[in-house]
Amino acid sequence: MQSYPATVRPPADAIGTLSIIVGVIALLIFIGVEGALVFAIWRYRASRHLGGEAATFERNRRLEIAWTAAPALILAVIFILTLGTMAEINGAGVPAAMRITATGHQWWWEFSYGGVKTANELHIPVGTPIDLEVSSADVIHSFWVPDLGPKKDMLPGVTNRLRLLAPRAGSYEGQCAEFCGIEHAWMRIRVVAQSQTEFDAWLRTQAEPRTTSDTKAEQILLANICVSCHTIRGTTAAGTAGPDLTHVGGRATLGAGVIPNDVASMRAWLADPQRYKPGALMPSVPLSNTDLDALANYLVSLK
Amino acid sequence: MTAIPLWVRRPAGERVGWLRTVDHKEIGVLYIGMGVAFFAFGGLEALLIRAQLATPEARLLDPETFNQAFTVHGVTMILLAIVPLLVGFANYLVPLMIGARDVAFPRLNALSFWLSLIGGVVLYFSFLAGGAPDTGWFSYAPLSERAFAPGTGVDYYILGLAVNGAGTIIGAINIAVTILLMRCPGMAISRVPLFVWMTLITSVLILGAYPALTAALVMLFVDRQLGGHFFDPAGGGQAVLWQHLFWFFGHPEVYIMVLPAMGMISEVIPVFSRKPIFGYAFVAGSSVAIAFLSFSVWAHHMFAVGLGDTENAIFSATSMLIAIPTGVKIFNWIATMVGGRLRLTTAMLFAVGFIAMFVIGGLSGVSLAVVPIDLAVTDSYYVVAHLHYVLFGGTMLGIFAGAYYWFPKMSGRLLSEVLGRWHFWTTFVGFNLTFLPQHWLGAVGMPRRVFTYAASTGWGPLNLISTIGAAILAIAMVIFFVNVLRSLRSGEVAGDDPWDAFTLEWSTTSPPPPENFATIPAVTGRRPLWDRKHPESRDGR
Numbered sequence: 001m002q003s004y005p006a007t008v009r010p011p012a013d014a015i016g017t018l019s020i021i022v023g024v025i026a027l028l029i030f031i032g033v034e035g036a037l038v039f040a041i042w043r044y045r046a047s048r049h050l051g052g053e054a055a056t057f058e059r060n061r062r063l064e065i066a067w068t069a070a071p072a073l074i075l076a077v078i079f080i081l082t083l084g085t086m087a088e089i090n091g092a093g094v095p096a097a098m099r100i101t102a103t104g105h106q107w108w109w110e111f112s113y114g115g116v117k118t119a120n121e122l123h124i125p126v127g128t129p130i131d132l133e134v135s136s137a138d139v140i141h142s143f144w145v146p147d148l149g150p151k152k153d154m155l156p157g158v159t160n161r162l163r164l165l166a167p168r169a170g171s172y173e174g175q176c177a178e179f180c181g182i183e184h185a186w187m188r189i190r191v192v193a194q195s196q197t198e199f200d201a202w203l204r205t206q207a208e209p210r211t212t213s214d215t216k217a218e219q220i221l222l223a224n225i226c227v228s229c230h231t232i233r234g235t236t237a238a239g240t241a242g243p244d245l246t247h248v249g250g251r252a253t254l255g256a257g258v259i260p261n262d263v264a265s266m267r268a269w270l271a272d273p274q275r276y277k278p279g280a281l282m283p284s285v286p287l288s289n290t291d292l293d294a295l296a297n298y299l300v301s302l303k
Numbered sequence: 304m305t306a307i308p309l310w311v312r313r314p315a316g317e318r319v320g321w322l323r324t325v326d327h328k329e330i331g332v333l334y335i336g337m338g339v340a341f342f343a344f345g346g347l348e349a350l351l352i353r354a355q356l357a358t359p360e361a362r363l364l365d366p367e368t369f370n371q372a373f374t375v376h377g378v379t380m381i382l383l384a385i386v387p388l389l390v391g392f393a394n395y396l397v398p399l400m401i402g403a404r405d406v407a408f409p410r411l412n413a414l415s416f417w418l419s420l421i422g423g424v425v426l427y428f429s430f431l432a433g434g435a436p437d438t439g440w441f442s443y444a445p446l447s448e449r450a451f452a453p454g455t456g457v458d459y460y461i462l463g464l465a466v467n468g469a470g471t472i473i474g475a476i477n478i479a480v481t482i483l484l485m486r487c488p489g490m491a492i493s494r495v496p497l498f499v500w501m502t503l504i505t506s507v508l509i510l511g512a513y514p515a516l517t518a519a520l521v522m523l524f525v526d527r528q529l530g531g532h533f534f535d536p537a538g539g540g541q542a543v544l545w546q547h548l549f550w551f552f553g554h555p556e557v558y559i560m561v562l563p564a565m566g567m568i569s570e571v572i573p574v575f576s577r578k579p580i581f582g583y584a585f586v587a588g589s590s591v592a593i594a595f596l597s598f599s600v601w602a603h604h605m606f607a608v609g610l611g612d613t614e615n616a617i618f619s620a621t622s623m624l625i626a627i628p629t630g631v632k633i634f635n636w637i638a639t640m641v642g643g644r645l646r647l648t649t650a651m652l653f654a655v656g657f658i659a660m661f662v663i664g665g666l667s668g669v670s671l672a673v674v675p676i677d678l679a680v681t682d683s684y685y686v687v688a689h690l691h692y693v694l695f696g697g698t699m700l701g702i703f704a705g706a707y708y709w710f711p712k713m714s715g716r717l718l719s720e721v722l723g724r725w726h727f728w729t730t731f732v733g734f735n736l737t738f739l740p741q742h743w744l745g746a747v748g749m750p751r752r753v754f755t756y757a758a759s760t761g762w763g764p765l766n767l768i769s770t771i772g773a774a775i776l777a778i779a780m781v782i783f784f785v786n787v788l789r790s791l792r793s794g795e796v797a798g799d800d801p802w803d804a805f806t807l808e809w810s811t812t813s814p815p816p817p818e819n820f821a822t823i824p825a826v827t828g829r830r831p832l833w834d835r836k837h838p839e840s841r842d843g844r
Contacts, residue, residue, distance in 0.1 A: 022673055026667075026669065037659060040640040041645060043641075044576070044642065046646050053577075054578045054643045055578060055641075056578065056840070058582070060581075060582075064585050064634075068585075079620055082673045090612065139443075140446065142682060144748070144750065149678075150678030153608045155608070157537070160609035173759075173760070176750065177681075177750045181370075182366045185754045278365060279366055279367065
């Protein structure tokens with residue numbers, strides 16, 4: 001399973017270790033300083049009737065130099081550890097086995113595997129070092145899946161690289177971390193880490209055109225505004241402003257995480273996306289009930 | 304008992320005089336009044352934010368309103384509440400503390416106040432003019448460009464901040480000149496009270512930092528209104544340029560907000576410990592170090608932007624360095640208390656509270672200088688928690704310490720110690736309940752600036768605790784306002800020197816007369832009033 005070199009830890013683990021070290025140091029300093037503070041208050045409060053006058057000392061050069069030097073030393077240690085971990089989370093010189101492009105949009109994610117496009121769900125092989133090349137189509141977004149480690153900002157006109165290494169199979173949840181407008185809160189990410197075999201099978205499916213066809217539903221889609229933003233490979237729908245829907249039925253959620261993906265939710269979403277994601281760029285399309293049923297069933301069937 | 308003795312020059316019933324006053328004390332009170340009013344607005348916005356986030360997937364506020372609320376909350380608290388409060392105290396106290404009759408340029412002083420206020424009014428006018436800015440207080444381009452923020456909110460943000468900033472810059476020149484040129488005989492720069500030192504350094508920081516903001520605002524205005532492309536990558540500009548300019552202002556701004564509060568508790572702690580400050584030279588000198596370093600740490604706000612490992616490492620190092628001069632002050636304050644006879648007045652409680660809470664904010668600040676940890680938690684609620692431990696746990700508690708300490712000087716009345724204790728403990732509990740859980744929320748993945756969160760995230764309970772804490776904090780603020788209003792009406796008369804204090808402002812009447820002193824004092828040490836009261840044990844003999 002573990003196909004990465006044993007010396008390379010997943011970035012999240014490296015950050016975890018460093019966080020524990022820094023956290024323990026911080027905790028010790030916290031206890032020491034707050035303890036000294038509480039002790040000083042307790043010991044020297046006037047209500048204890050200590051008698052006599054307050055002391056008059058007002059400097060101690062040696063002590064002051066000491067308590068300037070001590071934090072400097074601690075910070076020097078932390079800085080050296082920082083440099084090591086920085087190199088490690090960037091991959092420590094181990095080349096990536098795979099590159100995936102991620103593009104942030106208001107308010108969804110586009111992932112491209114050498115031209116094969118999906119949205120909002122990032123599938124990756126488990127235990128494999130991957131370079132995610134992140135950018136943005138509009139404003140600044142930030143790719144953040146906490147259990148996979150660091151985040152990386154996605155800027156328009158710039159390509160940044162984020163090293164991913166999923167330590168276990170399963171799904172990882174995350175979301176956009178840079179405020180990107182009205183629906184920033186509903187720009188969630190799901191990363192699905194699967195075995196190489198499962199991943200390869202998934203990618204083969206994604207590369208294919210639509211898996212089912214339904215002439216009636218496709219006509220509704222093509223006769224309406226849907227087609228100007230969405231692509232369904234195998235039909236003439238080839239818009240690129242919105243998510244590629246060729247295999248939309250295979251995804252777990254709609255609207256980048258706002259509702260689950262089933263026929264009922266899909267129908268409700270198509271009827272009024274603004275109800276679930278006010279401000280989203282998808283307009284409400286006036287469709288009859290029968291058209292909504294047909295379209296919802298069709299889209300969910302596109303596995 | 305006359306009512307509200309906050310001013311001394313006004314003939315009875317003459318209110319219009321406030322509009323044309325050039326007296327540093329009255330302008331100080333105006334600044335403080337402005338700060339209090341905007342603090343109340345900013346607080347209400349914070350309560351809206353917390354109410355919406357109390358439960359997952361709540362629909363109390365629509366996302367647009369929420370985004371306006373957190374944007375205006377941030378701008379308000381930083382630029383329209385904290386800075387005016389601190390500038391107000393500086394305006395009131397600096398001439399008194401250095402034995403001067405007024406600031407160097409009294410009319411300019413009035414101009415700087417009115418510009419600051421008008422900037423705030425312009426920003427708030429946006430609510431009536433089609434919607435407040437909704438792009439966050441640091442308003443990153445290109446989200447703030449016209450293509451993505453087509454309303455007028457961002458334009459009001461630009462205009463309001465530019466005008467407010469002009470006022471702050473003018474005020475900083477005035478205060479710096481006053482401190483450098485108008486000290487009374489014997490008041491060497493090495494003898495001025497530490498609050499004055501901190502104010503001087505703050506003024507220098509303002510002069511370095513605010514122009515960068517003004518420049519960025521002008522560039523954004525050119526982009527939005529004149530078809531420019533400074534921050535628009537599609538037109539050959541750079542989105543990240545805004546961040547460099549903004550944080551070149553934004554990080555010194557943190558110290559602009561923290562140093563004067565440190566100055567306040569550096570006055571309060573010695574007086575209530577009955578001892579001189581420990582390590583005056585270190586406290587003052589470390590602040591000079593902070594001033595220099597604060598202009599070289601801005602990119603620690605940008606570790607996730609992708610500047611490169613070398614750049615990130617450099618800014619990580621400078622950010623850790625600045626923790627050293629910031630940290631040693633904590634030791635100085637504790638050492639001041641050691642050996643003292645501590646009078647735990649409300650002012651002293653808030654000063655000690657500042658130390659206790661600022662330690663937490665400082666330690667989380669160091670963790671954010673550690674690049675890999677920052678990459679994990681930046682732009683999350685961890686940062687929200689950190690900045691509130693610095694700006695509320697630090698600065699605001701310091702301002703409250705200053706308020707209890709100097710209110711008697713400004714009004715002639717003492718604040719109630721009983722209500723003061725209630726105020727302190729409700730603040731302490733409410734504050735920690737609000738912000739302590741947010742560290743954890745951020746660490747497990749809650750980004751800042753989200754108007755809601757999925758129930759499946761499990762972030763509900765800690766958010767509810769945070770909201771309960773905010774409600775307690777609101778009660779604490781009500782107690783404070785009641786205390787102030789009661790004292791103005793019928794508070795115990797303070798006398799000139801209710802705390803048996805050390806510095807010159809306590810040598811004149813409460814409130815001080817026009818032009819402050821009958822005769823300009825001459826001083827021989829750092830604690831002139833102590834020296835006068837204890838000629839046998841004068842400082843610096």
